[in-house]
Amino acid sequence: MRKVKFLSLLIFIAAVFVSSYSCSKSKSSTPPKPTLYDSLGGTTMVSDPAHSGTMIEKGRLLIRSIIDSTIFVIAADTAINGHFTTLLSEVGSGNLSGFQALSKNLTDFVAVGTGAKNYTYTGKSMTAAHDPAQNPRMNGKADNGDFDAFEVDLVTGAGKAGVPSNTPALMSVAKIVESLRSQVVQQ
């Protein structure tokens, strides 16, 4: 019985110590540096034009607009649309179409990559997703030409979404995309 009391006291002291330490730390810490996601609109909630009555983070809405426009450009571009036939089909469970599934996947990926905290990307890594040995749905390795075509379509898509190519935030996103070239291009 005495042992239990001693253990409870020990846990209580430890809890007080940890909470006071974390409080003092938060008081002295400087405000977090704004992320790229913040410069794209951040976590400010706005109404979602695609789903009336629901709200969406401003940063995610802008990313989704660019992604959706880019998907349209890609789907009409014979240089790379062979990789994206799933867009024209029904996939997965529920009522998700290929278009919506890809839009969600890519939006999650870019949102998380730019610093969004409220979303998670659960897909494969870029290397695994583009390696036919690890991903049977990848019909052959992508080359530099494919990646160049993707980047051109991304900039075109952003333009169609009302984001000019010289927008600083878009240029930062483009840099992130370019940094993935070595993982996507595997031949």
Place this chain on the structure above:
Amino acid sequence: MKRRTISKALRWTFAVLAGLILLLAIHIYIVTRPGTPDASTRVMARIDVHQPLTAAESAGITTWLYRQHGVDHVLCNPKTGIVVFTYSPLKGNANDIAASFKDQLHYPNSSRYIPTDKELEGGCPVASSSGMYKFIASIKKLF
């Protein structure tokens, strides 16, 4: 006596396991069966015009498609002669739109492009290609 007990236990174990597998299969089917589309569902469709297009023709196609019931986003690439649009399956039907496109806009060679199963297999990994996904897909095929 001991042998009979072991045999009985084995039979019971097998029966329980079989029941659990059946339960899991039914659960997977119920959870993953395609639901009915709702107001926010959008499906993408593609029409191949199979002839070169001018900028004016491309603009005309875009305007015409936006007038079709349920269509909410259109992109026409005059270079490739490909038209892509998304629509609400509750309001429109891509086959009907493609048929009207052919007749009303007078593009006799145009057709709706639908990827084959083989093309879909080599497409972007929108859906997971994990072992679990394959398992779920095979269960769904059973039903």
